[in-house]
Amino acid sequence: MERGSPSIYTSTPEDLANLKTWAADYLQAYYAPRRAETDTETEQLKQNWETSLPTRLNQLAEILHIKDILAHIPETCTQLILIPHRYLHLLPLHALNLFPRFPDGIRYLPSCQLLHQLQQQQRPDFQRLFAIQTPTSDLYEEDIGAVSAITRQFPQPQVDILKKDKASKSTLLSSRETLDAANSLLFFCHGYFNPGSPLDSGLELADDTLTLEDIIAHFRLSNCRLVTLSACETGIPEIKRSDEYISLPYGFLLAGSTNVVSSLWAVSAAATALLMIKLYQELQQQENIALALNTAQCWLRDSTVQDFRAWLPHSRLNRIWRIKLDQYFHAIEAEKGVTEKPFESPYYWAAFCAIGKGV
Structure with a gap:
């Protein structure tokens, strides 16, 4: 291969058919609990999806020929940027045993154009934190003290927190100057994706939902290096009606943040809290956000x-x-x-x- 020329791996029509079948089964199993008629059936279907996930991901790695693709990548390549297409945005491709191969981290982007735009934006500071902590009563104990632990890692005069019933949409939207000054924005709350109306997807605050439409219309994050969405389904994009990438992360990127950490499914509150504590610990030691997340994930997985x-x-x-x-x-x-x-x-x-x- 000549220097600078692309290496292209071509899958077969059979591979594509297998991937479509796999994706349909995966999504059907994930959304099945929402169609259940009883709470017992709902919990059983959720458990079925959770326990089948390791096997499903092994199958996905085989369908995508991950080992063959890695063989085409030079050993000198130490980081991986994934720009998925359509429903591949829904899948945790980083979980296909890729961490050991890319010691400088794995990250995602909606497009090459956005990558170019982000590379022009400089966000060197990481001292000021704005946090939204457990805005609904069912979460008051669910963060296991994670948000408080994370805020202790920042200089206290540089920390702003909206907590419990004070973490309202009205208060947040009126905090324009504070938001604009923040280097990191952390949400620990409920989130959801609305496949029928993606712009209505959002984060549940004390009084109302902060929707994707709200974020695009009102947020200006000119100093923000990282938005952390410690909530369910905050990374799911709309992929059915067009090739456009419509999602909460895209909204925060459009608003000015250069990085977003978000989730692809309904997550465990306790495990997520531990993951977030470790993520911010790692960010005190290094500049690489993707690597900090990958390191925290390996820590949670292997401990x-x-x-x-x-x-x-x-x-x-x-x-x-x-x-x-x-x-x-x-x-x-x-x-x-x-x-x-x-x-x-x-x-x-x-x-x-x-x-x-x-x-």
Whole structure:
């Protein structure tokens, strides 16, 4: 291959047919709980999807011939930028055993054009945080103290938090100057994707939903390096009616942020909270947002209950949550042993993607 020339891997019509069948089965299984008639059926269908995810991802890697494609990539290539097409945006391609091959991180982008635009934007600062913390009452305890732990990693005069019933849409939209000054914007809340009306997809705040339409219309994030959407389904795009990439991350990128971390499915609150704490710990040590997320994901996936218990005293969690979590991990250890990895399944760690510039 000549220097600078592209290497093209061509799949077969059979590969495409297999991928379409796989994707249809995957999405049918994911959305099946919403069509269930009873709570028991709903929980069973959710559990079926979660437990089948590792097998499904192994099948996807085979259909996409990941090993063959990697053989075409020079060993000198240490980072991977994925620009998926249509429904491939819905899939956690980074979870197909790619982390060891790309030690400088894996990230996603909607298009090459957006990559070029983001490369022109400079966001060197990462000192000011604006956080939305558990705006609905069912989440008051679900973040296990994660948002408070994350805020302790920033200089306290540079931290702004809207918490519980104060985390309202009206208050957020009136905080234009504070939002514009933020280098990192963190949401720990409920989120959802509306396939019938993508612009109505959004983040549930104390009084109303912050929709994608609101973000595009009202947000100006001229100093923002990272928006973290620690919520369900915040990375799902609209892919049925056009080739346009319409999603919450795209809205925040249009608003000015150079990076967004978002999720591809309904996530576990506890696992997500731990992942976010570790992500922001990593970001205190390095500039590479994609690598920080990948490192945090590997940590969550590979840590044993013994590892978590050893980590807790050194975390920035408050004393009460350290005790509660230690008791939680101790109970798992007593039942399954010290080598048990409670979050090993990709369901717990693979939903989150880094979208954008990467640094």
